[in-house]
Amino acid sequence: MLDRIKKEIKWWSFAAKTLPFAALAMLISLHYFSYVSWYSILTIIIIVVFFSMSVFWWWWALDRIFQIIKILKETEKNFLSVKEDISDTKDILCKESNNNQEWRDQHSK
Numbered sequence: 001m002l003d004r005i006k007k008e009i010k011w012w013s014f015a016a017k018t019l020p021f022a023a024l025a026m027l028i029s030l031h032y033f034s035y036v037s038w039y040s041i042l043t044i045i046i047i048v049v050f051f052s053m054s055v056f057w058w059w060w061a062l063d064r065i066f067q068i069i070k071i072l073k074e075t076e077k078n079f080l081s082v083k084e085d086i087s088d089t090k091d092i093l094c095k096e097s098n099n100n101q102e103w104r105d106q107h108s109k
Contacts, residue, residue, distance in 0.1 A: 001067065002071075005067070019053075023046045023050070027042060030042055
């Protein structure tokens, strides 16, 4: 899952770095060549696309944050389980060590 999130982040980063410059280049080109009617239409299209992408990105980011929190909670649960298992193993080893010590004490006399 983390590989998929990394790939998505890479694409969002690419879009964030390139799309504003592409939009700006198109607007400058239309303004330079005096296509006023196309300039207005393109401006509206760019505003709608950028607004839509920002809303979509916001919900994507929130969803990914919740997924990462879920993964962290699962990891914490697994670590607590391992910690409990280690503690149980330690208790068993201490009991065995005490039993062995008692046996040695009894047989060394």
